[in-house]
Amino acid sequence: MPILAIFANPHDPTNYFPNASQDKLSALSALDQARTAAQVKAFQKLKSAKVVELPNANHYVFTSNTQDVEREMKDFLKTLAEFKDR
Numbered sequence: 280m281p282i283l284a285i286f287a288n289p290h291d292p293t294n295y296f297p298n299a300s301q302d303k304l305s306a307l308s309a310l311d312q313a314r315t316a317a318q319v320k321a322f323q324k325l326k327s328a329k330v331v332e333l334p335n336a337n338h339y340v341f342t343s344n345t346q347d348v349e350r351e352m353k354d355f356l357k358t359l360a361e362f363k364d365r
Contacts, residue, residue: 280327281327281355281358281359282322282327282328282329283328283329283331283351283352284319284322284328284329284330284331285331285340285351286315286319286330286331286340287315287332287333287334287335287336287338287340287343287344288311288312288315288316288319288334289308289309289312289315290308290311290315290335290336290337291335291336291337291343292304292307292308292311294337294338319332329355331347331351333347333348
C-alpha cells in the first residue's frame, strides 16, 4: 500500500522557543534533525513510501507549508489512481 510521509526536518525551533539564543536554537535544531532523520530513514526503507522533508517547517506542516503539502498530496493521489489500476 502506498504511503506519503511528510516531515518537518528540522522543525522551526522558534515556534517552540521564541526567546532562546541563536546558540540554543542551533543546538535544538541539530538535536531535532537527528531525531527526525531516524524517523525519515525508517520510512525510506519501505518500498511503497514517498518521503518528503520540509526544512524549517512547523510541526503542523499543513499550516506552515500549505502549498508544499497540497502539491505533494495531489501528486500522491494521482499515484493512487495508477496503483489501483494495477
